[in-house]
Amino acid sequence: MRIDRVVFVTAILISVTLFCGAQSSSTPTAGQTEKVAATQGEGVPPQPATPVAAHVDAASQILQPSLDRVRQTLTGLHVEKWKRGSVRDEASADINSLVVDLQQRMPGLLKDADAAPGALSKTLPVSRHVDALYDVLLRVVEAARMAAPDDQTNALRQALGNLEKARLVLGDSMETVAGSQEKQLVDLRVTVQKQAAFRCPAPPPAPECPKPPVKKPVRKKPAATPTGTTQSAPQKTPAGGTTSQKAPGAPAPAKPNSTTPNSTPQH
Numbered sequence: 001m002r003i004d005r006v007v008f009v010t011a012i013l014i015s016v017t018l019f020c021g022a023q024s025s026s027t028p029t030a031g032q033t034e035k036v037a038a039t040q041g042e043g044v045p046p047q048p049a050t051p052v053a054a055h056v057d058a059a060s061q062i063l064q065p066s067l068d069r070v071r072q073t074l075t076g077l078h079v080e081k082w083k084r085g086s087v088r089d090e091a092s093a094d095i096n097s098l099v100v101d102l103q104q105r106m107p108g109l110l111k112d113a114d115a116a117p118g119a120l121s122k123t124l125p126v127s128r129h130v131d132a133l134y135d136v137l138l139r140v141v142e143a144a145r146m147a148a149p150d151d152q153t154n155a156l157r158q159a160l161g162n163l164e165k166a167r168l169v170l171g172d173s174m175e176t177v178a179g180s181q182e183k184q185l186v187d188l189r190v191t192v193q194k195q196a197a198f199r200c201p202a203p204p205p206a207p208e209c210p211k212p213p214v215k216k217p218v219r220k221k222p223a224a225t226p227t228g229t230t231q232s233a234p235q236k237t238p239a240g241g242t243t244s245q246k247a248p249g250a251p252a253p254a255k256p257n258s259t260t261p262n263s264t265p266q267h
């Protein structure tokens with residue numbers, strides 16, 4: 001029943017993993033977006049919780065002492081002292097198969113389980129193999145009650161009891177790991193749903209570029225008239241001659257020295 005429960009939990013874990021993958025690609029609705037924004041904060045995506053793995057002992061640490069006890073007990077039996085018959089023959093064949101299995105098959109399974117602690121895919125084969133060993137050893141103990149001496153029967157019973165205790169401890173350890181992984185997957189599914197519903201806020205609109213100032217048309221000033229001497233047109237005199245008006249600001253013409261023809265130079 002314990003193994004069936006562990007297998008059932010493993011199937012649930014696989015189903016939850018597939019469901020989380022499908023949910024991560026779904027499109028969130030508007031209601032989910034508003035709800036997540038209210039609970040998680042505007043613009044802050046939900047952060048996944050840090051998984052905490054359950055601490056479990058290695059499979060070899062749990063099983064190896066009891067397996068060594070079973071192997072030593074089986075190799076120390078003297079089947080020739082048992083009562084002859086089909087019971088002894090069947091028990092002898094089971095004892096030989098158990099010894100071979102403990103020496104060849106079991107060490108490899110334990111090594112794989114120890115290499116991946118907490119991995120149910122590696123621990124389940126060990127648990128199933130231990131259950132099979134327990135069933136075969138139980139047949140040997142029942143045969144010893146009918147055909148073996150009391151000392152050998154008691155040794156087989158003690159070895160069977162130790163193996164049963166180790167088997168139950170291994171089952172409890174696997175159940176603890178399965179419960180821890182199931183909780184991690186449930187938390188992961190909740191986080192994936194929140195992240196799928198989360199929508200980043202729209203960025204603010206870009207600022208508009210300032211418009212260039214409108215340039216007013218430049219009016220050209222009229223050219224200034226040059227200031228200077230202005231010449232006036234000549235005017236006619238009554239005698240028929242012409243006189244020229246002096247331009248304002250023009251210097252007066254120099255008068256020529258007049259000499260009379262009768263004047264003589266004085267010495």
